[in-house]
Amino acid sequence: MLQARAVTAGWGETPVLQGVDLELRAGEITAVIGRNGAGKSTLLTLLAGLLDPWEGEVSGERTGLAFQNPEHQFLMPTVIEEIALGDPAGAGEALERLGLADLAGRSPFSLSGGQKRRLSLAAMLAHGRRVLLADEPTFGLDRASTHEVLAMLREAADGGAAVLMTCHDLRTIAQCADRALLLENGRLHALPRGGTPEALTADPSIPARAGMSVPPLLTRILGAGLPLRETLFALASPGVAPEIPGPVSSRDGAAELPVAKGRREGAAR
Numbered sequence: 718m719l720q721a722r723a724v725t726a727g728w729g730e731t732p733v734l735q736g737v738d739l740e741l742r743a744g745e746i747t748a749v750i751g752r753n754g755a756g757k758s759t760l761l762t763l764l765a766g767l768l769d770p771w772e773g774e775v776s777g778e779r780t781g782l783a784f785q786n787p788e789h790q791f792l793m794p795t796v797i798e799e800i801a802l803g804d805p806a807g808a809g810e811a812l813e814r815l816g817l818a819d820l821a822g823r824s825p826f827s828l829s830g831g832q833k834r835r836l837s838l839a840a841m842l843a844h845g846r847r848v849l850l851a852d853e854p855t856f857g858l859d860r861a862s863t864h865e866v867l868a869m870l871r872e873a874a875d876g877g878a879a880v881l882m883t884c885h886d887l888r889t890i891a892q893c894a895d896r897a898l899l900l901e902n903g904r905l906h907a908l909p910r911g912g913t914p915e916a917l918t919a920d921p922s923i924p925a926r927a928g929m930s931v932p933p934l935l936t937r938i939l940g941a942g943l944p945l946r947e948t949l950f951a952l953a954s955p956g957v958a959p960e961i962p963g964p965v966s967s968r969d970g971a972a973e974l975p976v977a978k979g980r981r982e983g984a985a986r
Contacts, residue, residue: 718743718879719777719848724770726763732771733759735903741777741848741879746870748890749883750927751900757883758785760900761850764881781846785853787837788826796828796836797821803843811839831862838869849873851882855889864953867893887924888932890914892949899927914945 719741727733733756741747749757762768764775765782784790793799796817801808812818815835820828825836834854841849851870855863871893874880884890890897891914899906908923910916917924918935938948 719764719775719780721764721770721775722773724763724773724775726759726768726770728759733903734763734905737773737903737905739764739898739905741881743847743877743879744874745896746874746880746882746894748894748897749881749900749905750885750890750897750924750929751883752928755900755927756903757900758852760905761852761881761883765850778848779846780848780850781841781844783837783841783849783851783854785856787833790837790840791825794824795821796823796825799825799836799840800843803840803845807843811843815839831858831865834858834862834866835869838866842869842873847878849878849880851880853883853885855884855886860953863889864892864950868950885927885929887914887917887929888935888949891918891935891945892953893946899923901926915939918945 719739721737721739724737725732725735726737737760749760751757759768761782763770765780766775767782782790791799793802797808797812800811804811809818809821812821817828817832817836817839820832825833828836838851838854841851849870854866854870858866867889870880870882874895882894884894894914897908897912897914897917899908899912908916909920914935918931918939921931924931935945938945
């Protein structure tokens with residue numbers, strides 16, 4: 718759906734990306750990890766067609782880009798007009814699904830951080846693009862808002878879209894992504910075992926190259942033989958959550974972590 722071949726690009730006279738090869742596939746969420754300043758935002762800007770490559774080429778379908786700061790992409794005076802810009806007929810229904818219907822007449826700039834993020838993604842999705850780029854889509858969000866945003870991206874991918882997201886949080890990647898790639902020293906690297914979240918969790922040296930650590934919760938989930946994505950989505954959703962053996966650690970986010978089968982999230986608080 719979208720390919721980059723031997724791409725080199727940068728700003729001014731400074732190269733940021735060098736010899737980048739990438740293919741985005743339908744139905745898949747790819748996460749790009751890397752240290753601050755590695756060039757992740759530059760990569761998305763390039764793939765969105767907002768930056769020309771110095772060498773190589775980018776080809777494929779038109780993309781939709783959600784900026785790291787949602788306010789940078791808002792164009793219309795009201796929430797409903799922001800959605801209607803891409804989908805006039807379905808704007809009202811989209812707001813209902815997002816839980817933003819009561820805010821239809823509000824300025825997008827007056828929303829909370831989580832609401833702005835959901836609106837920015839919905840506005841991008843409303844244009845019907847099948848290749849979606851999201852720059853740090855959960856940055857600054859609490860766990861509840863993070864779950865809502867990841868569910869939107871997962872739904873888009875399950876509907877046939879190709880999704881590329883940048884992220885600094887391994888728990889977020891494990892909850893949503895199918896594979897991860899490492900951007901390091903200007904080059905995009907494939908990772909062992911397909912770069913699956915399970916592979917990143919099992920070998921802490923890989924996320925360490927991106928300045929990331931493995932949350933104890935992920936290690937516990939794998940140690941219990943549970944699937945990462947499904948378990949993390951269950952933990953973030955209302956209702957009964959799975960049992961995860963082992964002690965609760967404050968580093969896990971104990972307020973969100975059920976410790977016994979059949980107990981609801983609120984009971985663990």
